[in-house]
Amino acid sequence: MPELPEVETTVRGLAPVLAGARIAALTTARDGLRRPFPVDLAQRMTGARITGLSRRAKYGLIDSDRGDTLIFHLGMSGRWRVDPAEAWPHDHLRIETDQGRVLVLNDPRRFGSVDLVPTAALADYPPFAALGPEPLGPGLTPAYLAAAFDGRLAPVKALLLDQRIVAGLGNIYVCEALHRAGIAPARAGGRIATARLGALVEAIRAVLAEAIEAGGSSLRDYARPDGELGYFAKDWRVYGREGEPCLSCAKPVLRRAEGGRSTFWCGACQR
DNA sequence: ATGTCCACCTGCTGGC
DNA sequence: TGCCAGCAGGTGGACA
Numbered sequence: 001m002p003e004l005p006e007v008e009t010t011v012r013g014l015a016p017v018l019a020g021a022r023i024a025a026l027t028t029a030r031d032g033l034r035r036p037f038p039v040d041l042a043q044r045m046t047g048a049r050i051t052g053l054s055r056r057a058k059y060g061l062i063d064s065d066r067g068d069t070l071i072f073h074l075g076m077s078g079r080w081r082v083d084p085a086e087a088w089p090h091d092h093l094r095i096e097t098d099q100g101r102v103l104v105l106n107d108p109r110r111f112g113s114v115d116l117v118p119t120a121a122l123a124d125y126p127p128f129a130a131l132g133p134e135p136l137g138p139g140l141t142p143a144y145l146a147a148a149f150d151g152r153l154a155p156v157k158a159l160l161l162d163q164r165i166v167a168g169l170g171n172i173y174v175c176e177a178l179h180r181a182g183i184a185p186a187r188a189g190g191r192i193a194t195a196r197l198g199a200l201v202e203a204i205r206a207v208l209a210e211a212i213e214a215g216g217s218s219l220r221d222y223a224r225p226d227g228e229l230g231y232f233a234k235d236w237r238v239y240g241r242e243g244e245p246c247l248s249c250a251k252p253v254l255r256r257a258e259g260g261r262s263t264f265w266c267g268a269c270q271r
Numbered sequence: 272a273t274g275t276c277c278a279c280c281t282g283c284t285g286g287c
Numbered sequence: 288t289g290c291c292a293g294c295a296g297g298t299g300g301a302c303a
Contacts (some may be wrong), residue, residue, distance in 0.1 A: 003296055034279070034298075058297075074295055077281075090281080107278045127298085154274055163298085172296050188303055239296085259276055262294080 002074040002230055004058055004135065004168030005208055009215030010080055011055045011228035014103065017082060018050040018062060021097035028093050033110045034075065036092070041116055045095075055157040057131050057167035058143055061122075069119045073127075074230070075111025076131070082227040131167040135204050140166060142198040149189035149197070156192060157185035157263055160204075169204065172239045173211070176266045177203040179238045184270040185263045 002010065025044045028037055038044075042071050048064035053059065062070040070080075081088075081104045085141050093105040093114060099159050117125045132148070133139025148165045149156070159165055159215070160174045169177070180203035182198060192200070211234055218232035242255035246266040 006296080052303090073297080075280090076295070078297095107280095108282065108298095109278070113298090152273080158274075161297095170296050257294090260294090261296090 002078065003170035003173050004055075004232040005173070005211035005215055006232075007058050007060055007074065007168075008055050008212050009218075009232065010074070010180070011053050011060045012062070012216065013082065013229035014062070014080060015053045017101045017103060018095075018266070019053060019099065020050065021099050021101065022049045023047065023064075023095060024098045025096040026094070030092055033078075033092065033112045033114065035113050036116055038116045041070075041114070044072065044116060054190060057134070057163060058126065063119055064066065067119050068116050069122060071113075071115045071117060071125065072105065073113045075107060075109060077109040078105065078107035078112035079231060080229045081106055083223070084230065088148055093202050097172060119144070127186060131162045132163060132165045133167065134207055135168055140195055140201055140204065142201055145197045146194050147193065149212055152189040154189060155186045156183060156189045156200075159189040164202070168208075171261055171263075172236065173204070173207050175239045176207045179265060180207060182270055184267075185265050187271075236264075238266060240264065 003218065007187060023045045028041070028043045031037065044066065045064065045068070048066045048145070050062055050067070051065050052063045054063075057107060058073060060072045062072070064070070077135065081091075083102050084091075084104050088106055091104045091111075092107050092110070095103040114124070120170040123129060133144065149159060152159060155176055160169050160177070161171065175185070177200065181196065181200040183192060183200060214234050215230070215232045238253050241253045243252050246253055246269055248269045249266065249268060251268045253264055254267050
């Protein structure tokens with residue numbers, strides 16, 4: 001389920017537990033998730049000190065002082081739990097720090113992944129090879145989108161979900177950004193005026209920034225044990241609101257399923 | 272190359 | 288109450 005804001009919030013929640021700590025133990029409960037875990041994961045991480053945490057697209061990065069970076073992806077249902085009071089089904093990976101803190105990666109659907117790559121060779125990590133710019137970074141501009149969308153007949157929604165064009169957007173935030181920008185999700189990407197792409201860039205940034213802020217707020221609340229990172233309540237303007245009134249014009253929000261995913265939009269506000 | 276669909280998994284919900 | 292279809296926020300590979 002996690003998109004960029006959820007992963008960002010998760011990383012921010014992991015940082016106080018992991019940064020500067022040494023890994024006392026790393027254990028796995030199965031061979032892997034969507035991919036096998038690295039066979040030497042425990043060997044290479046045990047005893048290592050964590051020097052920093054960061055995020056790229058929907059991936060979380062945990063750097064060790066041994067020159068390795070552990071890269072996790074939460075897939076659709078992954079979450080990190082902090083100092084869990086009890087074991088849950090689908091707890092797949094457990095980290096214990098030298099300060100006695102415990103982190104557990106739980107992922108019922110197992111669409112997530114955990115990999116270990118040399119920090120110096122992050123660019124060679126296959127999932128990173130073709131990633132587009134970070135939506136909150138300097139690379140996402142109206143001119144960039146205009147070039148990326150040029151001549152494309154695919155729906156703008158599909159293009160925004162393509163991680164090679166923009167890295168980190170998922171179904172929810174694409175629906176929300178398109179609504180905020182007043183652009184119909186089915187409109188061909190190459191048929192959007194540059195001025196409207198400017199509105200789209202602003203909408204993407206605003207939607208993500210607000211979600212990260214909401215996640216940060218929930219993070220501050222849960223200094224308690226057995227915390228779940230990255231999941232927080234958020235009110236969507238269109239996502240999940242089929243039939244309910246558009247918050248801009250009160251006409252019912254529409255939903256269409258394509259390729260197994262739902263698109264929510266307002267037929268009146270979005271053109 | 273581009274656009275579309277499906278598989279990979281488990282869990283939850285709503286309708287019958 | 289019980290069963291089952293449908294749905295879920297991701298990625299990547301297959302196909303036309």
